[in-house]
Amino acid sequence: DAGVIQSPRHEVTEMGQEVTLRCKPISGHDYLFWYRQTMMRGLELLIYFNNNVPIDDSGMPEDRFSAKMPNASFSTLKIQPSEPRDSAVYFCASSLGLQLFFGSGTQLSVL
Amino acid sequence: KQEVTQIPAALSVPEGENLVLNCSFTDSAIYNLQWFRQDPGKGLTSLLLIQSSQREQTSGRLNASLDKSSGRSTLYIAASQPGDSATYLCAVPMKTSYDKVIFGPGTSLSVIP
Numbered sequence: 001d002a003g004v005i006q007s008p009r010h011e012v013t014e015m016g017q018e019v020t021l022r023c024k025p026i027s028g029h030d031y032l033f034w035y036r037q038t039m040m041r042g043l044e045l046l047i048y049f050n051n052n053v054p055i056d057d058s059g060m061p062e063d064r065f066s067a068k069m070p071n072a073s074f075s076t077l078k079i080q081p082s083e084p085r086d087s088a089v090y091f092c093a094s095s096l097g098l099q100l101f102f103g104s105g106t107q108l109s110v111l
Numbered sequence: 112k113q114e115v116t117q118i119p120a121a122l123s124v125p126e127g128e129n130l131v132l133n134c135s136f137t138d139s140a141i142y143n144l145q146w147f148r149q150d151p152g153k154g155l156t157s158l159l160l161i162q163s164s165q166r167e168q169t170s171g172r173l174n175a176s177l178d179k180s181s182g183r184s185t186l187y188i189a190a191s192q193p194g195d196s197a198t199y200l201c202a203v204p205m206k207t208s209y210d211k212v213i214f215g216p217g218t219s220l221s222v223i224p
Binding site: 033035043100105 | 142143145147153154155156157160162200202211212213214215216217
């Protein structure tokens, strides 16, 4: 398996634009997590899914953030409209059981 | 609410030295604890997972211990190498949601050749 795949690897956009981050979890994994990492706040859990169903989105900072998982092999995290304070590295992770496997992340810069 | 801290925030050691990284958590009713490694600009790689019923786990030069009663875990790295330079993070699940994993801030390790 290729592991957790995220795209794009880097995203630079202007304030107010819509941003969509994508994730393909490891096949067979039933949990999917979206994390955000910044120097100031470290690694924060935004939302996670179990069997494609959102379980806890309490970490989503604002209504500008939304996430979907239409099927077991794909998830998106959308920010609309984006703001400079959204600049961070966004990680997707999946698990089957207790061990987490992370993607390489998307470096988002909002100008 | 589960809170995870790690000490020290940064550590620099000469190659070959043995070292210990520390992780503390506020709620001892955990299901497991994981140690991760993160290289600059990369994602996180799982190193060791300790179940709540276990006291330690070993993988090569790495040994992780868990003391639930005191809310502590340590990651021991033997005979450190420059390739061990990275940030090491510990993570535990929330008390009420065993599948909701919370991360510590990490320890940045530099092994000097």
